[in-house]
Amino acid sequence: MSLTMAILMLVGAWLSVAAAMLWGVLRIARRHHPHPTLPKKSNEPVPARRSRRHADAH
Structure with missing residues (x-):
């Protein structure tokens, strides 16, 4: 194999x-x-969004 092909x-x-x-x-x-x-487009209050923490490794 030539050098060019190897590169x-x-x-x-x-x-x-x-x-x-x-x-x-x-x-x-x-x-x-x-x-x-x-x-949602209703008059109901939107519940507070809880942050989800994912595991670093699965």
Whole structure:
């Protein structure tokens, strides 16, 4: 295998690992992101929202 091919394979492997890590981080961030909810259009008071704390590791 030539030096050029080895360097190209090294760069390609690095890019694939970086893309996989980015996909995983975005997947976790999307899963744990709180979704906004619209308030009800009634005259009833809206209950106070309690903050939920997620565990750091699952």
